[in-house]
Amino acid sequence: MKRGFLLFAALNAVFFAIVLPMLLYYNIKSEYAPNLRERDPWFALGVVAASVVIWIVVLAGYFRKWIINIFIARRNITYLKEKGIPREAKIMAVTKTSKPNAGYDAYDLSLSFKNLVGAEILQKASINDAKPYERRFEVGKKIELLLDKEVKHEPYFIFATSEATIKKAAIALISLGWLALTALVIVYYGLSYLLESEGMGWRFMSLGHPLIVCPAILLFLRIIITLIYYKIAGKPGDAVSIKFKGIRTDARLLKASQTGTYINDQPQIKFDLEYTDHLKRTHHASLKKIIGLLELDTLKQEYVSIYYLKEKPEKIAFASDLNELS
Numbered sequence: 001m002k003r004g005f006l007l008f009a010a011l012n013a014v015f016f017a018i019v020l021p022m023l024l025y026y027n028i029k030s031e032y033a034p035n036l037r038e039r040d041p042w043f044a045l046g047v048v049a050a051s052v053v054i055w056i057v058v059l060a061g062y063f064r065k066w067i068i069n070i071f072i073a074r075r076n077i078t079y080l081k082e083k084g085i086p087r088e089a090k091i092m093a094v095t096k097t098s099k100p101n102a103g104y105d106a107y108d109l110s111l112s113f114k115n116l117v118g119a120e121i122l123q124k125a126s127i128n129d130a131k132p133y134e135r136r137f138e139v140g141k142k143i144e145l146l147l148d149k150e151v152k153h154e155p156y157f158i159f160a161t162s163e164a165t166i167k168k169a170a171i172a173l174i175s176l177g178w179l180a181l182t183a184l185v186i187v188y189y190g191l192s193y194l195l196e197s198e199g200m201g202w203r204f205m206s207l208g209h210p211l212i213v214c215p216a217i218l219l220f221l222r223i224i225i226t227l228i229y230y231k232i233a234g235k236p237g238d239a240v241s242i243k244f245k246g247i248r249t250d251a252r253l254l255k256a257s258q259t260g261t262y263i264n265d266q267p268q269i270k271f272d273l274e275y276t277d278h279l280k281r282t283h284h285a286s287l288k289k290i291i292g293l294l295e296l297d298t299l300k301q302e303y304v305s306i307y308y309l310k311e312k313p314e315k316i317a318f319a320s321d322l323n324e325l326s
Contacts, residue, residue: 017217022210036200044205051205051212055185058215061222062181066174070166076153077164084146084158089113091141092122105132116147117310119248122323127159151244242315243322246307251275251316254284256299263290269299275306277313285316 089111098106111123129137136143144160192211196204205211251273261268271287287306291298298304305319 013218013221017221018210018214021213021217025208025210025213028208034204034206036198036203039200039203039206041201041203044202047205047207047209047212048202051209051215054212054215054219058218058222059178059182059185063178066178067171070171073154074164074166076148076155077158077162080146080148080155080158081162081164083149085116085149086160087113087145087147087157088142089123089145091137091139091143094137094139097126098128105129107137109137111143111145113145115244115246116149116151117245117247119246119307121243121248121307123157123243124323124325125157125159147244151241156240156244238315239317239322239325242307242309242317243325245311246309246315246317246322247278248305248307248319249275249277250303251306253299253301253304259288266290266292271304273304273306273316275308275316277308278310281313283308283313285314287316287318289318289321 090113091109092112093110095108096105097108098104106126106128109125109127111125112120113123115121127137145157146160147157148155189211192204192209193202198204207213252275253271254274255272257270257272259268259270267290268288269291271289272284273287274282274284276282306316307319307322309315
């Protein structure tokens with residue numbers, strides 16, 4: 001389901017950021033041919049320079065996401081193997097996700113274990129099992145974990161038996177894909193100059209040319225998606241930090257009111273809460289959350305479960321939201 005959604009989102013991004021701008025530009029140009037002699041060459045060169053900078057930003061972002069992050073994850077796993085905080089986790093639920101003819105079994109697990117301050121938490125995790133005959137991943141059984149004591153870098157925890165390995169073939173394939181994308185951009189610059197310059201240099205470049213519109217849309221989409229994620233989920237790492245370093249308590253629901261924001265026709269609700277920390281100090285805080293139609297009963301509850309950071313009690317999150325983190 002998640003892969004299907006990501007594929008759908010990627011195809012939509014390609015259409016609106018690449019295909020549609022090209023169709024509009026070349027259709028309009030075929031009907032209204034520009035007079036290149038009247039265009040300012042310095043402005044055109046400025047547009048070219050801006051487009052190159054934006055493409056560099058976009059391609060560098062893809063390089064980091066597709067390639068660099070893999071090596072960062074391996075480094076973090078190696079760090080956890082050496083300095084991770086050990087915890088024993090109990091398997092609460094198991095869902096097999098591998099296909100029948102796969103060479104290994106894959107599972108989605110629901111784990112229960114104590115976080116870094118001793119509070120019990122539920123955590124979702126996925127694992128590939130190359131030794132299914134040992135029946136290690138069944139409900140009720142216990143497994144060893146290693147937690148990141150700082151909770152700063154992904155992965156925030158690993159299975160104690162995990163090994164940090166990188167498939168060279170996969171990295172080579174991904175690298176070739178990135179190089180092919182970069183080569184396509186460079187070739188497009190060359191073809192555009194060859195077919196559109198008409199002996200007038202870069203004067204054909206304008207703010208409506210796909211060479212600048214396409215990367216600008218891709219960068220804009222990345223920024224918008226990031227801002228939406230920040231608005232809904234908060235800063236990256238906040239919820240994870242509260243989960244792995246937080247204390248659980250029951251907060252009294254003082255008030256619940258709509259904020260006026262809707263996501264997929266579901267309202268965002270502001271919860272005003274009152275709770276007492278481990279030092280018996282009373283705190284008041286607010287949380288915003290998108291509430292589905294089947295969750296409206298939560299608005300009538302007198303108390304809701306939350307986690308708060310021990311060192312910063314004003315930082316809180318709903319326990320039900322943290323349970324869904326994977």
